[in-house]
Amino acid sequence: MTPKVARYLAEMEPATPCLVMDVDRVEQNYARLKAALPLARIYYAVKANPAAPILERLVGLGSFFDAASFQEVEMCLDAGAAGERVSYGNTIKKERDIAAAYARGVRMFAFDSEAELLKLARSAPGARVYCRILVGNDGAEWPLSRKFGCEVEMARKLMVQASELGLDAFGLSFHVGSQQVKTAAYEAAIAKVAMLFTDLAEAGVKVRMVNLGGGYPVRYKSEVPEIGAFGDAIMGAMTKHFGNALPEIVIEPGRFLVADAGVVQSEVVLVSRKGEDDPVRWVYLDIGRFGGLAETEGEAIKYGFRTPHDGAEEGPVTIAGPTCDSTDTLYEKSNYRLPLALRDGDKVELLATGAYVTTYASQKFNGFAPLNEIYI
Numbered sequence: 001m002t003p004k005v006a007r008y009l010a011e012m013e014p015a016t017p018c019l020v021m022d023v024d025r026v027e028q029n030y031a032r033l034k035a036a037l038p039l040a041r042i043y044y045a046v047k048a049n050p051a052a053p054i055l056e057r058l059v060g061l062g063s064f065f066d067a068a069s070f071q072e073v074e075m076c077l078d079a080g081a082a083g084e085r086v087s088y089g090n091t092i093k094k095e096r097d098i099a100a101a102y103a104r105g106v107r108m109f110a111f112d113s114e115a116e117l118l119k120l121a122r123s124a125p126g127a128r129v130y131c132r133i134l135v136g137n138d139g140a141e142w143p144l145s146r147k148f149g150c151e152v153e154m155a156r157k158l159m160v161q162a163s164e165l166g167l168d169a170f171g172l173s174f175h176v177g178s179q180q181v182k183t184a185a186y187e188a189a190i191a192k193v194a195m196l197f198t199d200l201a202e203a204g205v206k207v208r209m210v211n212l213g214g215g216y217p218v219r220y221k222s223e224v225p226e227i228g229a230f231g232d233a234i235m236g237a238m239t240k241h242f243g244n245a246l247p248e249i250v251i252e253p254g255r256f257l258v259a260d261a262g263v264v265q266s267e268v269v270l271v272s273r274k275g276e277d278d279p280v281r282w283v284y285l286d287i288g289r290f291g292g293l294a295e296t297e298g299e300a301i302k303y304g305f306r307t308p309h310d311g312a313e314e315g316p317v318t319i320a321g322p323t324c325d326s327t328d329t330l331y332e333k334s335n336y337r338l339p340l341a342l343r344d345g346d347k348v349e350l351l352a353t354g355a356y357v358t359t360y361a362s363q364k365f366n367g368f369a370p371l372n373e374i375y376i
C-alpha cells in the first residue's frame with residue numbers, strides 16, 4: 001500500500017467496501033516499465049481499470065492504449081487520447097463497432113480469423129492490422145489461451161490475404177496469459193513470431209511490428225520476478241531472433257500498471273465456525289466475488305491482506321463475501337491464515353487490488369451498493 005493511500009484511509013475513513021487508488025503510483029509503474037523495456041511502445045490495456053483519472057494521467061505521459069470495445073475507445077478519446085494512439089485489440093468485434101472506431105480515427109486493429117479480417121477490410125479500409133497467434137500460457141495465473149489467436153500456418157495465410165485486401169499487414173501479436181510469472185513464456189512466443197516473420201517476408205509481406213501483449217506480473221501473496229527480468233528476457237529474445245533488424249515493439253500492460261496502485265478496504269461482517277471444535281474460522285467480508293473480486297475464481301489471484309491485528313497469533317480461515325451465494329467464497333483451499341483476534345467491525349485491506357476489480361463489481365447483487373471508487 002502506498003503511503004498516500006494509507007494516509008487517505010486513516011484520515012478520511014471512507015465507507016466500505018472501497019477501492020482507493022494512488023494515481024502517482026500508476027505513473028511510477030509506467031516509468032518502471034519504460035525503464036525495463038525502453039524500446040517498447042506502451043499501449044495500456046484499458047480493461048484493467050478504465051477510470052478517467054488513470055487514462056488522463058497516461059495520456060499526459062504519452063501512453064498509447066489497447067481498447068477491448070468501442071466503449072473503451074471512447075473512454076480513451078474522452079480522456080484526451082488521439083484516435084491514432086488507440087489500438088482496437090479485441091479479435092472479436094461487431095462490424096459496426098469497427099466502423100465507429102475507424103470514424104473516430106482508430107487505425108490499428110487486431111484479428112485472428114478470416115471473418116474478422118473481412119470485416120476490417122470492409123469497415124476499416126487501409127488500416128494497420130495485426131494477427132494474434134496462439135502461444136503457450138504455461139506459468140500464467142490467469143490464462144488467456146484457446147479463446148484468442150490462431151495457428152501460425154493460418155496466421156501466415158491471413159496476413160497475405162490482409163495485404164491483398166488493401167489493408168496494411170502491419171504486425172503479429174500474442175498474449176502469454178495474465179499474471180505470467182515465467183520469463184520463458186515470452187522467449188518461446190517471440191521465437192514463434194520470429195519464424196512467422198521470416199515466412200511472411202518470403203511470401204512478400206513485410207511485417208513491421210511485434211505486439212508482446214500483457215501479462216507482466218505483480219506481487220500478490222507471493223513474490224514474482226522483477227520487471228527487469230522480463231525486460232532482459234524479452235530484449236534478449238528479440239535480439240537473438242531479429243538481430244539488428246528489430247521490428248517496432250508494442251506491449252499491452254494492464255495489471256502491471258495499476259494493480260499495486262490500489263487497495264480495497266473492507267469491513268469484517270462476521271467471524272464464525274461451522275462446529276464448536278472446527279479449527280477453521282469463516283471470515284465474511286463486505287466485499288466478495290460479486291463486489292469486484294472476480295479474479296478469486298478458482299482461487300487464481302491470491303490477494304495479500306492487512307488487518308489491525310497483524311503480528312498477533314494467527315489461525316486458518318476461509319474467506320468469503322457477504323452475499324447469499326455460496327460461490328461467493330474467495331479462499332478455501334489456499335491456506336490463508338488471519339489473526340485470531342479478528343472480529344466483526346474490523347477494517348481489513350486487500351492489497352494490490354487496482355486491476356480487474358472495479359469493472360467486475362456488480363451494481364446491486366443482493367442489494368449491496370456498488371464498490372466505492374476513490375482516485376487520489
Ligand code: PLP
Pocket residue numbers: 045047048066089090144175177178179213214215216252253254255256
Ligand atoms: N492485451 C490483451 C489483448 C488482453 O486481453 C489483456 C488482458 O486480458 C491485456 C493486454 C492485459 O493483460 P495484463 O493485465 O496481464 O497485462
